[in-house]
Amino acid sequence: MVKKLIAGNWKMNGSLAANEALLAELLQGLGQPGCDVAVAVPAVYVGQVQALLQGSAIALAAQDVSAHDGGAYTGEVSAPMLRDFAVRYALVGHSERRQYHGETDALVATKAQKALAAGITPIVCVGETLAEREAGQTEAVVKRQLAAVIHAVGACVTEIVVAYEPVWAIGTGKTASPEQAQAVHAVLRAQLAAASTQAAKVPVLYGGSMNAGNAEQLLAQPDIDGGLIGGASLKAQDFLKIIAAAA
Numbered sequence: 695m696v697k698k699l700i701a702g703n704w705k706m707n708g709s710l711a712a713n714e715a716l717l718a719e720l721l722q723g724l725g726q727p728g729c730d731v732a733v734a735v736p737a738v739y740v741g742q743v744q745a746l747l748q749g750s751a752i753a754l755a756a757q758d759v760s761a762h763d764g765g766a767y768t769g770e771v772s773a774p775m776l777r778d779f780a781v782r783y784a785l786v787g788h789s790e791r792r793q794y795h796g797e798t799d800a801l802v803a804t805k806a807q808k809a810l811a812a813g814i815t816p817i818v819c820v821g822e823t824l825a826e827r828e829a830g831q832t833e834a835v836v837k838r839q840l841a842a843v844i845h846a847v848g849a850c851v852t853e854i855v856v857a858y859e860p861v862w863a864i865g866t867g868k869t870a871s872p873e874q875a876q877a878v879h880a881v882l883r884a885q886l887a888a889a890s891t892q893a894a895k896v897p898v899l900y901g902g903s904m905n906a907g908n909a910e911q912l913l914a915q916p917d918i919d920g921g922l923i924g925g926a927s928l929k930a931q932d933f934l935k936i937i938a939a940a941a
């Protein structure tokens with residue numbers, strides 16, 4: 695069985711003072727978590743949060759990573775730069791990057807490769823829009839998104855994390871039902887299994903309005919190995935409850 699991973703995605707939220715207060719409350723309530731825990735913070739706060747998490751059970755994650763190693767790419771942050779700050783995970787292909795920044799499957803796959811090359815675990819986000827779900831394309835969309843990464847990383851597929859995030863459930867309060875989520879997770883698990891005999895060790899997280907009230911039911915599904923949590927990760931007590939539900 696895969697050890698569950700609960701990852702918070704702060705998105706573009708926070709300040710020096712707010713980050714310090716949130717992490718202090720989290721660390722105070724955390725104890726020895728029965729699952730892996732991470733927080734994905736805005737790039738500008740990676741140094742601050744690295745210092746605050748030193749020696750703790752919470753791993754540091756980035757929300758994105760460049761597809762380039764270095765050079766004239768204004769505004770980008772490379773995987774080796776993130777690694778300098780002990781970043782352990784990086785989200786790649788979050789739907790907000792795909793939607794607002796035009797990130798393609800090929801670009802996301804390159805980002806996953808760059809993260810792996812720097813010793814960072816990519817959390818590969820996949821998910822369908824409402825229109826795609828209503829058109830019966832959910833399975834085809836998530837399989838296409840994941841296939842690009844599987845093809846690019848080859849044998850390193852066992853080193854990735856996958857996050858299924860139905861776009862219609864993100865920040866909307868509309869969670870996929872445990873059965874809806876499990877059905878897609880089973881598809882992703884089968885795709886991973888076809889790529890590697892070791893695929894069972896790849897955590898497949900669910901993201902999309904997961905909260906303190908629904909986490910336990912979602913996390914009880916056989917192929918849901920954790921969560922990628924946006925809004926609820928900004929409230930320490932809610933995030934702690936989700937971590938407890940995963941333990």
Ligand SMILES: O=C[C@H](O)COP(=O)(O)O
Binds near residue numbers: 903923
């Ligand atoms: O990365 C996190 C997901 O986008 C979910 O966000 P949410 O929990 O606010 O719906």
